[in-house]
Amino acid sequence: MRAIKAIVNLAALRHNLAVVRKLAPDTKVLAIVKADAYGHGLLRAASGLEDADGFGVLRLSEALALREAGYSQVLLLLEGVFSIDELHAVAEHGISIVVHNEQQLAMLETRAGELARPVSVFLKMNSGMNRLGFKPGSYQSACRRLQDCPAVADIILMTHFATADDDQGIAEQLAVFNATTAELNNPVSLANSAAILRFPEAYRDWVRPGIMLYGASPVAGSSAASFGLTPAxxxxxxxxxxxxxxxxxxxxxxxxxxxxxxxxxxxxxxxxxxxxxxxxxxxxxxxxxxxxxxxxxxxxxxxxxxxxxxxxxxxxxxxxxxxxxxxxxxxxxxxxxxxxxxxxxxxxxxxxxxxxx
The missing domain is CATH 2.40.37.10 (Lyase, Ornithine Decarboxylase; Chain A, domain 1)
Structure with a gap:
């Protein structure tokens, strides 16, 4: 039998989560466990990160696996739902969703009376990455529509930084986000791993650590060890x-x-x-x-x-x-x-x- 194996260290995961909490002590932590927890195994990693306030996943099947395993924390679908069946499932199981386009917003509006319960929403702004999200000019309108939608339980505002890991930083995107949301009083989620390590001004209400939880560095030229992280x-x-x-x-x-x-x-x-x-x-x-x-x-x-x-x-x-x-x-x-x-x-x-x- 070949001796090759991958060893996942739960103590390292707990240590890296503690690093996040030390850096951002007044925030909630949404541990990103998409892609089978960055290759570590979804349920294996979740057992080491069980003290997180929530988990971010990509697929509905991942969120359901966590619910079935007994995790009661916030579970967030990072790309939201793409069908009516998925929308019904997230409502039934108390799973939160990112809303990043008009189709997803309209689905909530038209199916509000059919859902088992209202759904918690993270409303995503495209503040400059140009991948997912509402452009700033339509963001406040989208937020108002969600506030008026019976299918929505609560709304957290979010964006994702394109250059938190390099010299360009987050200033431009953060300024766009701040200006657009100045009149909104909702909780906010901004910081990915690189922003957690480099930009305290982005901590806000929820942080979203990913690669740093696994003991690798999101910042080229800076080792994970230099941030106090341990390989998992x-x-x-x-x-x-x-x-x-x-x-x-x-x-x-x-x-x-x-x-x-x-x-x-x-x-x-x-x-x-x-x-x-x-x-x-x-x-x-x-x-x-x-x-x-x-x-x-x-x-x-x-x-x-x-x-x-x-x-x-x-x-x-x-x-x-x-x-x-x-x-x-x-x-x-x-x-x-x-x-x-x-x-x-x-x-x-x-x-x-x-x-x-």
Missing amino acids: MRFTSEVIAVQTLEAGESLGYGARFTASQTTRIAVVACGYADGYPRHAPNGTPIAIDGQPTQTLGRVSMDMLFADITYLPNAKVGSAVELWGETVSVDAVAEAAGTVGYELLCAVAPRVPFKVIG
Whole structure:
């Protein structure tokens, strides 16, 4: 049996939630657990984040799974509903919805008398990201219509920042939001992970942490550890073979690495079918028996290679960390030209998970 596995640390999730609460002590926390909790497993992650005030998900099935598991907190569908059947289901189960377009608003208005109970709404403004939401010019009108709609229990105002993670920041979008909502007295939700870590002025009533809960950084060039975050996933395997290359010999598909000197190579039981990025280049960080080293050669479907020339005790059976405590997922992502979000979400279904903490 292959030794590869992903280990989810519930204590790390609790720690990262505590970081959010310390930064924004007067807000409610909507923990974002979409995409199977960023690859950690929806119900696994929820058990570590059970002290959150609510959970944000993408699909109705995720919200229903949380309700069926006994979670009574606010559950928010981040893209709202797309059919009458979904609208009836959220009303029946007390699930909140984002309303971001005219069709969703009209659905509430026309079906108000049919629902089991009124629905809580997060009304989304397109303040500049140009992805979802009502433009500022129509936002107040949409809010008034929801206030007059019998199908709506309460309204929280929200927007999403496009550049909270870089030098442009949130000032322009925040100014648009503030100006548009100045006459509205509803609760507000603005801050994603990057805004929580960088812009206290965006905290307001609800914050929406995502990637930071899992111990990865939303800010390029700043490590998760620098924000006091702890990785919630360790992706691990073991060495299944050792090869020695002489100078001039090449390694793996495409001969992407050629030795310039005698080089010991560990063959690791992990490949792109397990969720490791195929495009990770020579030099991507990895750890063998807790010692940092680097990958060499092209990642194949089930195996990859690591340099153990200077790790004389490494052998068949040595423990490998693809990412986790010694090697951050952000460092692997940076080497591979992507982001930690993608790597965490991409761990394949064939990888077994273990829960600790």
